[in-house]
Amino acid sequence: MTEPQFLIPLWADLTAVGLGGVQGALFASGFVGQRRLDLLGVAIIGIVMGLGGGMIRDLLLNTTPAALQSNWYLLTATGAALVGMLLANVFQRLNAVIVGLDAVVIGMFGAFGTTKAFALGLPPIPAIFVGVCAAVGGGLLRDVFMGLPVAMMHVGSLYAVAAGGGAAAYAVLDAFGVPAVPAAVACIGVTTVIRLLAVIFDISLPEQRALYRRKVAVETSAIPIIRS
């Protein structure tokens, strides 16, 4: 039970948590008008994005969440969310930062999830599944908390595919005897590249498009009433 903690060094885990927290705060602070969140709402989203994936991973693996065994995880996620809020005012609407950060964070969460699942002795397919859940879990919780359509479902097989590709790469390398660290690095690389290619060649702001379509649908349904 303590071994997997050694496999994932605390600094690497905290880096992923911190980047996730920044990314969550950047995402949340982009909302204006009706869905505008107050400062604490943004902090909550930062914590959810920073810690949610790892908590889902540890619930699935039936271990006490790593994030609850040290004061540093919550402090890092909260501090990162505050930094994200400040950065959001500086880099207003700089989507490339959010998208790029998102891709790297998904890759790191997926890599650590897959690593920990293998370290606890899971077979390869469940280990890949745990990696994908760790990668997309934070975003899933974020969407549920914010009342948004779940991005993973509607636009975003992209997310699951990218995370699954990276986790599968880890599993293949693991089967060939590659140690955990290079396998995890490859996992992060594969996930980031797939996700960025998907964004570059397809969709840049998936959630907002989804919201726009919904609004159009409501307006369209109102037109016949007006004409009658």
Place this chain on the structure above:
Amino acid sequence: MTEPQFLIPLWADLTAVGLGGVQGALFASGFVGQRRLDLLGVAIIGIVMGLGGGMIRDLLLNTTPAALQSNWYLLTATGAALVGMLLANVFQRLNAVIVGLDAVVIGMFGAFGTTKAFALGLPPIPAIFVGVCAAVGGGLLRDVFMGLPVAMMHVGSLYAVAAGGGAAAYAVLDAFGVPAVPAAVACIGVTTVIRLLAVIFDISLPEQRALYRRKVAVETSAIPIIRS
């Protein structure tokens, strides 16, 4: 901890997972227009419906999810979801299949959940609760993932009542010393019959009615503006 795995044979568990996966894919592929899911979205819903109830059961029972201890669960759920997608094109809008499958799957998940809870030594009322959660958990997660109103809440004390009736039948039979297998069969039968009777005499497409009502409400609220 290993005993309950012996109580529920792998083939029975995988049958429930497979039927759940087919049912989820049939449900998901019925959505057109704005909520249309891509192929991977349908597969995700199939996996959620096939494995979600059992995972919630195992989280509540504080055991490592059975679905993560073998490669077969995820392979079965994914394969079944693919079959469900193909069947969906063949049996377009054949609601009887979806409803009937739904009833049997709820019964099986409820029976296995109650069995495992009793096997782990829970008192009868929590064991019934775990059975109900296992039965309705997959559908609950499906609705949250798809952004639908939670069927269990709005139309569907039906689901909870059917699952609760079956699980209670199991508990009564267990109290009279009936072995697990016939008790589980009785549980599946009671749940399926209650659910089918509820559908036949009351509501055939609950979720779509709920969505229709919502649309009407939006249109109605627009009328006064037009007249003013």
Place this chain on the structure above:
Amino acid sequence: MTEPQFLIPLWADLTAVGLGGVQGALFASGFVGQRRLDLLGVAIIGIVMGLGGGMIRDLLLNTTPAALQSNWYLLTATGAALVGMLLANVFQRLNAVIVGLDAVVIGMFGAFGTTKAFALGLPPIPAIFVGVCAAVGGGLLRDVFMGLPVAMMHVGSLYAVAAGGGAAAYAVLDAFGVPAVPAAVACIGVTTVIRLLAVIFDISLPEQRALYRRKVAVETSAIPIIRS
């Protein structure tokens, strides 16, 4: 693993569960029209509010949920939800009761969550986090089940702040060697006072305001079409 059960006496835990169940049923029965719930829906919300926070606490702490180790928890939550439904007909729209009950229940769940987390050896910041999750978890699940905007996010850093203040008070007292019972009482007091002050000086019906704003937004978006 059995020690924390001794720290929180069964009667105290069941009191919180019962008050939570009453509160949930009062909240749920206030909904009319399109979102109207049937009797079983109200009972489900009562169970969710009575037991949800404690279950989330125990999932995070990786212990079997206390609510599943005795028949009394589910019986208490269900009975309390039935009482809440009857009271709802008597005290129709008596918001002060709902708000006051809400504040006390949040305080109790937060206190018991923090106590159990400290008893299991968590560091102070994760222990406060578990207390906050135990306090707000039931309401979060309620909102997800009912398809409402998550109150905690949009209006309701209020909830998280109140619960966090109480849990932090517990942690400070614990650090000074104050025993669990007076520390828990102080935690309940701090949470209740913060929450009530927030309600008195700021917002009385947060969720309904949020729903109203959404409706206005839909109507507003329809106006340009009418004029064109």
